[in-house]
Amino acid sequence: MNGSTEMLVVVLAAMAQALAILAGALLLAAVMTVVERRLLGLWQDRHGPNRVGPWGSLQLVADMIKILFKEDWIPPFADRALFVLAPAIAMASLLLSFMIIPWTPTWGVADWHIGLLFFFAMAGINVYAVLLGGWSSGNKYALLGAMRATAQTLSYEVFMGLSLMGVVALAGSFNLRDIVAAQQGLWFIVPQFFGFCTFLVAGVAVTHRHPFDQPEAEQELADGYHIEYSGMKFGMFYVGEYLGMVLVSALIVTLFFGGWHGPWLPPFVWFALKTAALLVLFVLLRASLPRPRFDRMMSFGWRVCLPLTLINLLVTGAAILWLSPAAD
Amino acid sequence: MRSMSQAMPSNAASREDRADDPVVVALRQRLGARAIGVQATLTGMPVVWLARESLCDALALLRDMPEPFEMLFDLSAVDERLRSRREGLPEADFTVFYHLLSVSRNRDVMLKVALAEGDLTLPSVRSLYPNADWYEREVWDMFGIVFRGHPHLTRLLMPPTWEGHPLRKDYPARATEFDPYTLTVEGQEREQRALQFDPEAWGMQRESEDTDFMFLNLGPNHPSAHGAFRIVLQLDGEVIVDCVPDIGYHHRGAEKMAERQSWHSYIPYTDRVDYTGGVVNNLPYVLAAETLAGIEVPERVKVIRVMLTELFRVNSHLLYLGTYLQDLGAMTPVFYAFTDRQKAYEVIEAITGFRMHPAWFRIGGVAQDLPRGWERLMRDFLAWMPKRLREYERAMMDNAIVRQRTRHIAAYTTREALAWGVTGPNLRATGLDFDLRKQRPYSGYEQFDFEVPVGANGDILDRGRLRIEEMRQSLRIIQQCVDHMPAGDYKADHPLTTPPPRERMLEHIETLITHFLQVSWGPVLEANESLAMIEATKGINGYYLTSDGSTMSYRTRIRTPSFPHLQQIPAVIRGALVSDLIAHLGSLDFVMADVDR
CATH class of the missing domain: 3.30.460.80 (NADH:ubiquinone oxidoreductase Nqo5 subunit)
Incomplete structure (x- = not known):
């Protein structure tokens, strides 16, 4: 009996931790929607939302109330089942990916040996959200957006995986905790600088953030794949975008910036600070860059990023063999 | 004959x-x-x-x-x-x-x-x-x-279901002369069906050997259509095989209105044609009316008009620049451009009392004299702008992505531009130096020292850069206006100046009667025809007035630059991508009121 009670406590504690991380990730994504607007305001020489609550702090609440009470309209020409399923996939696939992130030495949901592969799988599934959402809407703009999204994500996922293989090779594991541990002395951004660059590009691309927001491309496709969505279904796509941002930032911190490692401050604070800095970078990209044309972006992926990751992987492999003590 | x-x-x-x-x-x-x-x-x-x-x-x-x-x-x-x-x-x-x-x-x-x-x-x-x-x-x-022999002689400005021909003299101009307007559900459906695009009517194929074309209805509500503009695209993937622009959604009968407004009271209508141009619209109209009336305006009036015209040109080009870059996906510049526009509006407001539609020029002068302290406001603006223009150039026009999106995209030659009636910066971007302010100076432009920037490639990039350079030249002109503003009257001393100078109204019975008649009926202009063309913000804007010797115009023809610019789109954009079309629309600088009138 004693053993099973202990077991129960452990299970409950793990569940509580998982729930806390889930809530934390969701909350962070939601807060980012407001933070982004304030930051954009700052860089665009204007105020941004500052009316609700002190310094606009309750803007999020106002947004939530608004989006929850909006009419949840499903167009009569839409494919109902897929139309409802798509935003759920968008949000679920990203939320599940948060499982593998080691936030601190003790916090994290799953400590898997396939950790990184799980992320790739979830990112792959995420494409379906956009594809199905765009296709089932029965709208030509949505369809064009979905086509762009699919083409873009598929091409960028090819080298997204490859760009991380250098990290995996250096750490000798797909497990994110092992990867963080391997950065004790030197963050992987130094030996894996090109891996970092290409992963950052791919990360922005899979989250459809500017300048890789081709699937939405407001000026061209008038919001692309989620043009027909309203109410909370739109909200799920919307929060999903920010979840993606948080996820990619957290992953970059884990893979290239030593995760929670850092002097003086507690591990979680380090992790949070690094993630926040990357999130700000995401917003800054949006504030400062024009959008390249879709076909140029595809050729950039295939002709620049892919070869770069391959060369990086080759050099990393060669260096590891060169430096490792002769095998027995 | x-x-x-x-x-x-x-x-x-x-x-x-x-x-x-x-x-x-x-x-x-x-x-x-x-x-x-x-x-x-x-x-x-x-x-x-x-x-x-x-x-x-x-x-x-x-x-x-x-x-x-x-x-x-x-x-x-x-x-x-x-x-x-x-x-x-x-x-x-x-x-x-x-x-x-x-x-x-x-x-x-x-x-x-x-x-x-x-x-x-x-x-x-x-x-x-x-x-x-x-x-x-x-x-x-x-x-x-x-x-x-016209292959598609259909309605252009009026809806396809419209009956009658509005500019005929037997067609009423007032709402009260019509039956009250009603729209039933069936009526609405009929109208919508009439707007449905029919590819066969335009000689288009629905499919080729290996592909089904998509017909994409872009507009009349679309974030990059710059107003109520519709263009139907025949797409193969994202490649535009062909397209059909559809206009008229912003038609307000400006030319018809001119036939029932007095010469004077029509001035505010002109403001609303190129609505980013403000008083620039007044200029060709009052110039044409002054030609009919035989009024020669004082030097001060000319310089005031030039100064405000150039200020509005800067204002309009700033809006252009912001939206042009936004159409290329850069979301920030438009906010900076609007900050600058606000600075311009502060001067405009102080001088005219209005922002977008001052309707401030008058037949024979301007509405009021310049207010005390206008030089200081104008000098502040002149000091502010140049560094901002440099910033736009460095941050955006030199940006690699902007260049990639715009260089050699949607380009046309001088010959094509002339054949399609393209004027203004869009024509000069092809390398042709044709600016009415130099070629046919009006309102005293010959006395100013400025250059006419020209492009080389006639592409989107040149059209954008040209506008920035034009703003510099406009600032130069405004500077000269500030430095050399002549003294004198702000209205011509002429019996047809409208309204007559109030200061002279109470001197004797003759001036009082003139004032009364002109304010109540409006001036009577001699029967004749006159035409004034100016270099407006978007190209050449012309007013062709026909007077039948009455208080109202018999016919007012407004030739606007945006109209031919839109008509040329299919010839330029066939074979390009949807993204290029959006960039092209952004680079043309049109407003729909300037197309549909």
């Missing part, structure tokens, strides 16, 4: 009808002396009456002669049936006029054809001038004149 030259008032014939103009002489040689009548007007160009049969001959001659008339600048019509003062003119119920422009000669000529009510047909001249396409459709739409 035969002996019309003789029938003209003999004293005017030698001076105003320009019968000895080389173009008229050439036409007479080709068509025979009998086929031609010359009308004396105040339009500043030879106005030649032709028989319908010789129209195509005459146009072909003018288009292909050495130093040709490259551009069909304008084409429209007049319903002559109620015109009482047309002594010496050929019998006509309707007149269709063709205004041709020669860049090489820097001259214009206007051809007119008289039509009888029972036989309102003309040959289409689309094959000679491609931009006649929309103009002929507009004339059919507004007057019901049929152009034989």
